Amino acid sequence: MSFFKKIFSSEKKETLDKGLEKSKTSFFDKLGKAVAGKSKVDDAVLDNLEEVLVSSDVGVNTTLKIIERIEARVSKDKYLGTDELNSILREEIAGLLSETNSGEETEFSIPHPPADKAGYKKPYVVMVVGVNGVGKTTTIGKMAYQFKKQGYKVVLGAADTFRAAAIDQLQVWADRVGVPLVKQSMGSDPASVAFDTLTSAVTQNADIVIIDTAGRLHNKVNLMNELTKVKRVMQKVVDNTPNDVLLVLDGSTGQNAFEQAKQFTAATEVTSLAVTKLDGTAKGGVVIGISDQFKIPVKYIGVGEGIEDLQVFNKFEFVDSFFK
Structure with a gap:
């Protein structure tokens, strides 16, 4: 081969x-x-x-x-x-x-829409899901940094309104990266935040919107209903959004990451994965298993705490490093 x-x-x-x-x-x-x-x-x-x-x-x-x-x-x-x-x-x-189409890209980019796709308009919308503590907010901040570095105009949305810390943390990242954040007060309707974020992004002619969502798994039905509502409200502003539903998983939890993937894929349509905290663990093999079992492409991996240490997952690089 x-x-x-x-x-x-x-x-x-x-x-x-x-x-x-x-x-x-x-x-x-x-x-x-x-x-x-x-x-x-x-x-x-x-x-x-x-x-x-x-x-x-x-x-x-x-x-x-x-x-x-x-x-x-x-x-x-x-x-x-x-x-x-x-x-x-x-x-x-x-x-x-x-076989899972994981890791084809080599840099942060967004797919170009087909030339004949009627009605397509910016922005490209990423809805980020995942339980609290997996590195979701940090991943969003690092994504925003990388996309901005590539020349894209980025807007963030703080739709995890159930934790004041989540909004505050995202504000810190928005300030650090130098991108606008749309937010409301703690306890606000997440769908309302998503609506405001997309409305603002369209007005600003933004290229990419990244929306944080609540990381609760105590009730799958409530989670499903909430994410469905957020999607429905976003589609009132921009058709066919979100373009990507990114599930963030903590690689250091090993088999617990499999369980979280099961829960979220049952609650909503997940289209890509980010596996974080691989630098502090011996459980890096989880990337292989999750990619294979869920047939969802791994898009990003976290291999360090630095702002540059969220990488686009490339299967050749990953396997080469693992077996070097």
Whole structure:
């Protein structure tokens, strides 16, 4: 396979390498023990590899897919040495990520509308969902910074009105990045905030609107109703919005991130994912499992606390760093 005939931007790649260091070290420590004393990939090695992948938060179903792919390689090639296992894993995981269309972009950008799409007008609207504490507000701030750096005009909307801290935190990020924030008082109707945000953005001829929403999962029906109302109200201002519903997940929570993804995909149509806090954890394998299991593209990953450390997810770069 020719997955890795790529030249990566050195600065971004160095940050990614550093951000995945804990995950990589943990994984290869386990992999080394799994193949210790073995020269051939046999059933015992595959059983051990399965355990390594599951314990690395890749997830059971995705692990089984990877093992099946490697079994097929073993059957076809008759003899595979354990020294080849690293490159085989690298190729098969990249292939798996390719099937979900995860990680095709290399920089922050918004899709250009088809030339024949009647009635399309700016702005491009991203509605951000996710439970409190996953890094949602920080992700929005870093997205705004990156989009502004690319020359886009950005407007933020503080529709998480159930926590005063959420509004205040987003204001800090808006001030830091230098973009306008539309907000109301705590306890206001989130849909009203979304309506005002889009109205303001249209008036300002903005390119991108990013709207924060409440991160509550105590009642899926209420969450569903609230997000549906926010969408419906936004569509009164700009047709067919939001263009993207971005779910933010905390990669350091491992399997809990899977559960959050299940809850939110049941409550609303999620179209993309951001996986944060990968630099402080050995659970980076969760990116592979979530991308595969939910068939939703991973768009961004957080690999550090710096404003530049939210990266557009690129599967080639990610797998190359993980198996470097």
